Each structure stands twice: as structure tokens, then as C-alpha cells.
Amino acid sequence: ARPRVGYFYTGKTGTELMSDQLKKLKVRDQHSVPVVVNDQVSVYDAITTMFLEDIGTLFVVNQQSMLVGVLSRKDLLRATMGNQELSEVPVHIIMTRIPKITVCYKDDLLVDAATKLIENQIDALPVVIDRQDGQEVIGRLTKTNITKAFVDLVKDE
Amino acid sequence: ARPRVGYFYTGKTGTELMSDQLKKLKVRDQHSVPVVVNDQVSVYDAITTMFLEDIGTLFVVNQQSMLVGVLSRKDLLRATMGNQELSEVPVHIIMTRIPKITVCYKDDLLVDAATKLIENQIDALPVVIDRQDGQEVIGRLTKTNITKAFVDLVKDE
Numbered sequence: 001a002r003p004r005v006g007y008f009y010t011g012k013t014g015t016e017l018m019s020d021q022l023k024k025l026k027v028r029d030q031h032s033v034p035v036v037v038n039d040q041v042s043v044y045d046a047i048t049t050m051f052l053e054d055i056g057t058l059f060v061v062n063q064q065s066m067l068v069g070v071l072s073r074k075d076l077l078r079a080t081m082g083n084q085e086l087s088e089v090p091v092h093i094i095m096t097r098i099p100k101i102t103v104c105y106k107d108d109l110l111v112d113a114a115t116k117l118i119e120n121q122i123d124a125l126p127v128v129i130d131r132q133d134g135q136e137v138i139g140r141l142t143k144t145n146i147t148k149a150f151v152d153l154v155k156d157e
Numbered sequence: 158a159r160p161r162v163g164y165f166y167t168g169k170t171g172t173e174l175m176s177d178q179l180k181k182l183k184v185r186d187q188h189s190v191p192v193v194v195n196d197q198v199s200v201y202d203a204i205t206t207m208f209l210e211d212i213g214t215l216f217v218v219n220q221q222s223m224l225v226g227v228l229s230r231k232d233l234l235r236a237t238m239g240n241q242e243l244s245e246v247p248v249h250i251i252m253t254r255i256p257k258i259t260v261c262y263k264d265d266l267l268v269d270a271a272t273k274l275i276e277n278q279i280d281a282l283p284v285v286i287d288r289q290d291g292q293e294v295i296g297r298l299t300k301t302n303i304t305k306a307f308v309d310l311v312k313d314e
Contacts, residue, residue, distance in 0.1 A: 022311045047238060056231075056280075073230040074213075080237035081204060111311045114304050123213075143300035147271050150307045154179045154268045 021153065027113050028106035030149050031127050031139035036061045039068050043079050043094060044086040046071055057124035059137045060095050066134025067103070067126055069095030103128045104141055114146045178310070182267040187306050188284050188296035193218045196225050200236050200251060201243035203228055214281035216294045217252050223291025224260070224283055226252030260285045261298055271303045 036059045037046050046058055050073065060069035071091055079094045080086065104113040104125045113125055127139030193216045194203050203215055207230065217226035228248055236251045237243065261270040261282045270282055284296030 022307075047234065051235070073234055077204065077230055077234050077237065078208070080234065111308060114308050118301070118305055118308060143304045144275070146307050147300045147303040148275055150179075150303050151268060151271050151275060 022111060023109060025110035025149060026106070027104050027108045027110055027127055027139070027141055030110055030145040031106070031141045032145060034059055034126060034137045034140040036065075036137055037071070037091060038063075039092040039095075040090050042087045043076065043084075043089045043091055046091045047076050047080075047086070050076065055140070057140065057142065058091075059126050059140070060091055061137065062134070064133055065136065066131065067098065067101070067128060067137050068092070068134075069097045070101050070122075070124075070126065071095050072123060101126070103135060105129075106139065110146070110149060113141050117141075117143055117146070179268060180266060182306060183263070184261050184265045184267055184270050184284055184296070184298055185263040187267055187302040188263070188298045189302060191216055191283060191294045191297040193222075193294055194228070194248060195220075196249040196252075197247050199244045200233065200241075200246045200248055203248045204233050204237075204243070207233065212297070214297065214299065215248075216283050216297070217248055218294065219291070221290055222293065223288065224255065224258070224285060224294050225249070225291075226254045227258050227279075227281075227283065228252050229280060258283070260292060262286075263296065267303070267306060270298050274298075274300055274303065 035049065035053045035055055037049055039060050039062055050058060056073050058071040059067060060071060062068045069092060075094055075096065102116050102120050102122065102125060104116065104127055106127055116125060124140055124142040126137045127141055128135040128137055192206065192210045192212055194206055196217050196219055207215060213230050215228040216224060217228060219225045226249060232251055232253065259273050259277045259279065259282055261273065261284055263284055273282060281297055281299040283294045284298055285292035285294055
């Protein structure tokens with residue numbers, strides 16, 4: 001058991017200890033399961049999927065199951081405000097597409113992924129593995145995951 | 158300047174130091190400016206406001222400027238899927254209303270507010286002041302604020 005009270009040598013200030021703990025956290029420790037849709041499905045079906053799965057971001061894949069786009073609630077809400085028939089518009093028309101998508105990898109530091117979420121003003125990052133013919137989506141990292149990590153850091157003492 | 162290397166007495170383990178730092182953070186240090194709409198405005202106008210302000214949650218107030226409801230992107234997206242004329246439906250029909258709303262106060266600990274966001278599965282909390290005739294909205298605390306705090310904790314060393 002580690003000592004709870006006493007003198008001990010760390011060579012670091014309190015803030016540095018905290019940062020060390022935070023810096024250990026990786027994307028793989030916190031990410032959620034991704035939900036993907038094919039790039040040919042309709043905007044209507046994508047919205048239905050979003051409500052059924054109760055998530056805020058869908059990832060769009062091609063026939064080879066490689067990442068081609070991202071659909072946020074904001075993208076879908078904007079689409080509903082147009083005069084289009086939602087069941088006839090495929091999602092690839094309205095999605096944010098490669099190369100405008102920001103991704104992360106499971107071994108990335110959580111703080112680096114969090115920084116990407118903030119700097120790009122997005123709610124979720126796809127967690128991907130690079131393949132020969134594109135990027136396979138293996139996870140979803142959201143501001144909810146970061147918020148949970150924040151709470152766990154305190155409750156975990 | 159604080160020492161960066163050396164022996165020092167803290168009486169605490171590293172994890173406890175980290176928690177102390179986190180525990181100091183309050184809602185008042187991190188919250189954003191709230192955007193409110195009157196409960197009589199249409200769903201269409203609320204969606205327009207959400208895009209103009211580029212935020213994910215609107216707070217709804219009555220004639221006395223007191224909090225009566227919350228509108229998320231999810232609430233608005235659901236409304237657009239109905240067969241209603243969005244410019245004719247007032248937001249008080251579709252909003253989440255008191256007493257189902259979870260609020261926080263500016264002196265609350267950030268971690269407690271973050272816990273409310275997770276447990277209630279919501280994106281934002283209104284920061285309020287209790288008044289005789291209701292609750293005045295003075296801020297907006299979101300998962301984005303928590304994610305920023307998380308990043309700042311590491312970058313701040």
C-alpha cells in the first residue's frame with residue numbers, strides 16, 4: 001500500500017504530479033463504440049439511426065467499410081431546414097467529408113484528442129486504424145468521454 | 158516561484174494532489190454566456206437562433222425572464238421530423254420543462270456539474286441564480302467547458 005502521509009521524494013510539484021496522471025490516459029481507455037452508416041443511406045434514415053442509437057455523431061463509410069465522412073446533429077438539423085425530401089437525399093451530399101475530417105488513434109493521448117475536439121469545434125472524433133485502402137473506424141471519442149474521464153479523476157482517489 | 162525539484166512535505170499522495178487541484182475548479186471559472194429565447198418564439202426561430210449563435214443548447218424563459226425550459230439540438234431535430242409547420246409551433250410545446258431541468262450555480266464545484274451532465278445524459282446545464290419568482294439564467298455550462306478544463310489542467314503546468 002502506498003503511504004498516505006509523510007515526507008517523500010518526487011522531484012515534482014503538485015501540478016506536475018496531476019499532469020503525469022492525466023498524461024497517462026489514452027484514447028483506448030475512454031472511447032465508445034462507433035455507429036456507422038453507408039454513404040448511400042438517406043438523410044432520413046441517418047436521423048432515425050441517430051435517435052435509435054441515441055448518439056450525437058454518425059460516421060459514414062464506403063462499400064469497403066472505410067471512413068469517408070462524419071454526420072453531426074448540427075449537419076442533420078441544417079439539412080432538415082432545406083426544402084429537400086429527406087428520404088431522397090443520400091448522406092454523402094450533406095456530410096463533412098475527408099480530408100476535412102479530424103481523426104484520432106487508440107494509442108493517442110486523451111489530452112491530445114481533447115485538444116482536437118476543442119480546436120476543431122466538434123463533438124466527436126472517429127478512432128481509426130490506417131489500412132491500405134483507407135481508414136477503418138474502430139471507435140468514437142466524444143466530449144462525453146472526456147467529461148467522464150474528468151469526473152473519474154476526482155472520484156478515483 | 159515554486160520549487161520545481163526537491164524534497165517537500167505534502168502529507169498527500171500524487172492522486173490526492175491531483176484531486177485537490179481539480180476540486181478547486183468551480184462552475185464560475187469555466188461557464189459560457191447563455192443564449193435565451195422567449196417561450197412564445199417558434200421552433201423555426203429557435204433553430205435559426207441556434208445556428209446564428211452556433212451553440213447546441215438554448216434556454217427558454219418566460220415574460221419575467223425566468224427559466225422555464227431547455228432546448229437541445231436533439232429536441233429540435235426531433236421536432237423537424239414531425240409533420241408540423243415549424244414556424245407555427247411555439248418552443249414551449251417541445252422543450253424540456255421545469256421540473257425536469259437540471260441546473261447548477263456559479264459556486265458549485267465543476268466536478269459536481271460534470272457529474273450532473275453525465276448522469277442526466279445532457280450536453281449543457283443552465284447556471285442560475287434563485288429569485289423570488291423563479292430562476293434567472295446567468296450562464297451555460299457544457300461538455301465543451303469541461304473538455305477545455307481537462308485540456309487546461311495538462312497544458313497549465
